[in-house]
Each structure stands twice: as C-alpha cells, then as structure tokens.
Amino acid sequence: MNIVVIGLSHRSSPVELRERFAFADAKIPGALKSLRESGVAGETVILSTCNRVEIYAATSLEPAKAFAELKQFLLRWGETAGEPDNLGVAELRPPKAVPGDEFYTLAGPQSLHHLFRVACGLDSMVLGETEILGQLKQAYALAHRHGHTGAWLNRVFQRAFHVAKHIRSQTNIQRGSVSVASVAVELAEKIFGLLHDREVLVIGAGDTSEKTARALLSRGARSIIVANRSHDRAVALANELGGRAVPFDNWAAEFEKIDIAISSTSAPHHILNRVKLEPLMKARKHRPLLLIDIAVPRDIDPEVNFLENVYLYNIDDLQAIADDYLKQRREEIARCEQIIAEKVKTLLEAKNIQPQISTDGHGLKMVTAKL
Amino acid sequence: MVWFTDRHFFLLAVAIYGLSTVYSVFLWRMGFRKDDRVNYLLLLAAFALHTVAMFYRGLRFGHCPVNNLYEATTFIAWTIVAAYLVIGLLPRLRFLGAFASPVLFAIGVFALMPALDLPHELKPQFSSVLTSLHATLILLAYGAFGLSAVAALMFLTEEHDLKFHKLRAFFSLLPPIQRLERVMNGLVIGGLFLLATGLAIGLKLIEIKQKNGAYAPFNFKNDPFYFYREPLVTYLIFIWVFYFGLLMARWRFGQGGRRFAWGMVASFVFILLTFWGFLLLSPVHQP
Numbered sequence: 001m002n003i004v005v006i007g008l009s010h011r012s013s014p015v016e017l018r019e020r021f022a023f024a025d026a027k028i029p030g031a032l033k034s035l036r037e038s039g040v041a042g043e044t045v046i047l048s049t050c051n052r053v054e055i056y057a058a059t060s061l062e063p064a065k066a067f068a069e070l071k072q073f074l075l076r077w078g079e080t081a082g083e084p085d086n087l088g089v090a091e092l093r094p095p096k097a098v099p100g101d102e103f104y105t106l107a108g109p110q111s112l113h114h115l116f117r118v119a120c121g122l123d124s125m126v127l128g129e130t131e132i133l134g135q136l137k138q139a140y141a142l143a144h145r146h147g148h149t150g151a152w153l154n155r156v157f158q159r160a161f162h163v164a165k166h167i168r169s170q171t172n173i174q175r176g177s178v179s180v181a182s183v184a185v186e187l188a189e190k191i192f193g194l195l196h197d198r199e200v201l202v203i204g205a206g207d208t209s210e211k212t213a214r215a216l217l218s219r220g221a222r223s224i225i226v227a228n229r230s231h232d233r234a235v236a237l238a239n240e241l242g243g244r245a246v247p248f249d250n251w252a253a254e255f256e257k258i259d260i261a262i263s264s265t266s267a268p269h270h271i272l273n274r275v276k277l278e279p280l281m282k283a284r285k286h287r288p289l290l291l292i293d294i295a296v297p298r299d300i301d302p303e304v305n306f307l308e309n310v311y312l313y314n315i316d317d318l319q320a321i322a323d324d325y326l327k328q329r330r331e332e333i334a335r336c337e338q339i340i341a342e343k344v345k346t347l348l349e350a351k352n353i354q355p356q357i358s359t360d361g362h363g364l365k366m367v368t369a370k371l
Numbered sequence: 372m373v374w375f376t377d378r379h380f381f382l383l384a385v386a387i388y389g390l391s392t393v394y395s396v397f398l399w400r401m402g403f404r405k406d407d408r409v410n411y412l413l414l415l416a417a418f419a420l421h422t423v424a425m426f427y428r429g430l431r432f433g434h435c436p437v438n439n440l441y442e443a444t445t446f447i448a449w450t451i452v453a454a455y456l457v458i459g460l461l462p463r464l465r466f467l468g469a470f471a472s473p474v475l476f477a478i479g480v481f482a483l484m485p486a487l488d489l490p491h492e493l494k495p496q497f498s499s500v501l502t503s504l505h506a507t508l509i510l511l512a513y514g515a516f517g518l519s520a521v522a523a524l525m526f527l528t529e530e531h532d533l534k535f536h537k538l539r540a541f542f543s544l545l546p547p548i549q550r551l552e553r554v555m556n557g558l559v560i561g562g563l564f565l566l567a568t569g570l571a572i573g574l575k576l577i578e579i580k581q582k583n584g585a586y587a588p589f590n591f592k593n594d595p596f597y598f599y600r601e602p603l604v605t606y607l608i609f610i611w612v613f614y615f616g617l618l619m620a621r622w623r624f625g626q627g628g629r630r631f632a633w634g635m636v637a638s639f640v641f642i643l644l645t646f647w648g649f650l651l652l653s654p655v656h657q658p
Contacts, residue, residue, distance in 0.1 A: 176541065183541075190533060190540060194546035285625030288549060305534065308627035315537050324538055 007054030176325030204265035380424035385479035441488035452515020508569030515562030520639035
C-alpha cells in the first residue's frame, strides 16, 4: 500500500486557482466516496482550507498511476466546481483557470513528511499557526466518520497529530504573536492580565484598528467604544462589535473609563499629546493606560510615553515585535524539520504493521495499525 | 562538643540562597523565559535548612529565637522565604524567587557576621508567649515588607521593559504588572496589620512588666506617652505611618505604580539599614 498526496497550496498556486478546486464541507463525503469507488484509493482524506486543497490517499496503485488518476479526479472536480450542486457558491466563481504545474504530488516518505509539516504549521502562510491542525483533525474526523480511513491513514494521521503536539511543546515554533492585532492583545495581557473588565476605545474606524478591537474582544474585553469622524461608520462598527459609538469630538471624555485606546485616524497632526493627556490621567487616578497608535502619520505624540502608567506603542513597535516573533519561529524550523525527519523514519522503520480495532475517547471505533 | 550547630545549618541555607542568586542571574540573562521551578526548589531546600537552624536555636532557649541581631535577621529572612514559597505556588508569581534570592543571600551573609551573634543567656523577660508573639509578629511584618520590596523590584523591571518596548517584556513569563501591583498592595496591608498587632502586644507587655517592677525609667502611669522615649518603638511607629502614608498616597491620590514600587524598595532598604541601630539603642530591648 502506498500513501500519496496530491494538492495545491498557497505556495504553488494563486487563490484564483485554489478556489476552483476547493471542496465545501458538505460535498467532501461524496467526493471521498467517489474516490474509493473509482478504485484509486483504498483509504482517503480530503483537506480543503483557504490556503490548500489536498487529497491524502492510501492506494494499491503505483504512485505515478495513482497521481494521474487523482489529478484527473481533481480536474473533473474543478470543471464542475462552479455548479451549484457541487459547492453551492457558483455566483462567487471567477472564470475558470487551467492548472499547469501547480499540483504537487508526493509519495512514500515525502508524503508523510509533508503531512507532518502541514500538521505542525510549517507549511502554513503564517509559520507555526495552529489553525491548520484543527482543520486537519476535522478533515480526518470527517473521513473517519464516513468510513473512508483504515489502518494506514489512521496510523499516519494520528502520528501527525502526535508530532504536532510534540513540536508545540518542545520548540518555540508556535510561540508569540505574528500579527499586529495579536501582538496588541499580548501587550494588553502583559499589563492588565485578564481583559475581562477592560474597556477599549477605538478612535478612527480603520481596518487594523477593527481587527485589533476584535482580537481584544475575543480575549474577553468587556466593551468597545467607537469614535470616528463619520459617525455613521462609527455606529456601524460599534453595532458590529457589540459596542457603542460616541461623537468624534467627545472621545477624550471617555478616557476616564477606558483602559485601552486604539487610534487610527487620518489626522495630519497629533490628536493626543502630553498636555491633553496629563489631566485625563489625573481624572482616571493614574490607572494604567495602553495606547496603540496605528495611524500614519501618528495620532499620538510619543512624549506621552514619559507619563507614568502610560504605555504607548505605534505600528512600527508592534510590527517589530511581530517580526521578531516570526524570526524566532524561523530559527526553530531546523529543529522542527529534524524532529519530523526522525518521526518519519521511526514510522517507516516500524515493522509488522497490523490493523487493530480500538475505541477512542469519543466512543468511535478506530482501526489503526500497530507497530 | 557539638560539631554541627544551628549556625552551620544556616550557613548551608545561605549557600543555597547564593546558588539561587546565581541561577537568578541566569534566568534574568535568559529573559525570564524558562519556568522558575528550579529556583523554587532551591529556595524550598534552603528554607528547610533555615527552618532547622531556627528550630535548633529556638529549642535551646525554649521560645522563638529573636534575642540578638543574628536571630532577628535570620527570622526576617525566614519570613520572606516562607511568604515567597506560599505566593510562588502560583506559577506566574514564581519568578518572585529570582528577585528574592539576592535579597535573602545579602541578608544571610550579613547575619553570619560573628559580631551579630553575641552569646546570651535565657532572659526571663523574653520567655513569655506574649513576648514571643510580639517579636514574631513584628519580624513577620518585616518579612511582608521585604517581599513587597521584592515584588516592587519585579514590577520596576517589567514596567521598564514595557515602557521602552524591550522584547524581553514579551518573551518573559513574568506576571502582568497590574497583578504585581496587587501583590505589593496585599503584602503592605498584611505587613501593616502584623506590625500594628505586634506593637500593640509590645505596649501591653511593657504595661504588664512595669506592674512587676521592670522598666523603671518608663513610668506608664504618669506618662502614657512614655514610648516616645523608647527609640525602637518610636521607630516602628514611624515605619508603620510611613508605609500607611505610601498606601494612602496610592489609594487617595492615585500615586502611580512606579513611584509606589520605588517607595517599597526605598522603605525596605531604609529598614535594613536602620533597624539594627534602633534595636541597639533601645533600653527595653537591650536591658
């Protein structure tokens, strides 16, 4: 039995092409069934995310033949992708693109190596991100639930999840935040600890400030206050975030209550300086205040950082931290690759692979291969 | 001849405090990224030896061993490490140990100076339960103030890193600075309570002992404010008022965390530098 993988990812193809081959969740069981019925795969899992579409298969065919048939299957799928009964999103489809060498095909140790790298986030657009592991688990669970996995794929997928866990605990590949919004959240947690009782003021409803506000909300921030030159936009964003809008000229009046302010107006000058902030800090009894200035040109005079209990970070500061985390993650790649190589080797060296039936924690019947 | 005395146990404890200090420097250089379990275990081992040392000394006199400067100093260090071991059960506050161990090591080395451990006989006036409680509570208060100074050092380190956008602020596992502020507040409140209770017991003791004819220079009946002429008591009241003032400045007037933290550090350094002098000047405590 050969384990093979064929797919498209953000590394090999543009989104215009990837979206043609994307599988809607509801359609995956049907696709898995047709793959098995066609005889190309004895066991199969389809992973379809915004950054990749991959078919993992355990096949008795020679890899070259299996790849040819899997590619044909994908092309046929791509041809019909615009049909409503396929994905149900036909109206979103751009004109069909013709794939060239964008499909990658891997067999044997390379396919296992690839799966382990994907599970660990090493092949992700954001290096080390963990969302892909959840997506991979979902893809596997879906195939398993419909009976499309067996001893081979159960074994390799479970090993992949184990390797991902091992790498997360033994290396720094997933440590730290690599986006401006998540760095801002981490910063807030360094100052305030839990964010449950924190109020956030958004001055200027820009895209990054919205993302940052959302990230803070997702970590438990109590409420969001939005002030924008266009009050309608402020109201719309406030409604979206479950907060309230205040007139732009009144944002300073909110300083007594808030803990975090995110500023991203298009003002050509500083809207907050030391002279203006000093009495506001006095009014709020010098409680710590985190100021995140993501505007260019800057909204907040850097001088305010000299005030006690005021922590000012601008977009460059946040980006520098995100970059440093990313640099740290990159430095960990070699370690991760080494661990993965060892795990693949261990798996391949295993002899006497015997199917074994057991029950997992959720009561599902599992068929795995025992070393 | 006893070849292994309580001082030897204390010496071993100080050696481990020293080891912990070295490890703390390593943790600091590494940006406090590693879990501080090793330091916690080192301080736990030192605490065990320290406790044995104090137990032996106490056993010899049959009461809490706080009769000379060596004993008082070791007791203060013991209260600091005991309080740390409790607080350090919370993983995010475990790094307090990295800031506490240099203080403990310094106090320990100071206490080991032979001149501080002058031989003394069992003094009947120090043998009552109330006297032991009085001394214990006051020294526990010092321990709380000492640990608040340690938390303040941690706060100042992290606040500086956050203010100046040092990456160490992000990579370190130090607790959030607001939590450190709460720890400082709690320790000062605890210290004030202990000090007030210890002082109240002390004043009661003088009253009791005067009735028995002791402390002749102080006539409690004719001069209810006699304790103003007792340097150590006056000093302790000043310390209490000073810490209370720091707390009030914070609560009532919104004193910033950094100033409060500097206040904690400066106050404890002041105590370390002056306590011994006032103890030696005190006729009641050095009869």
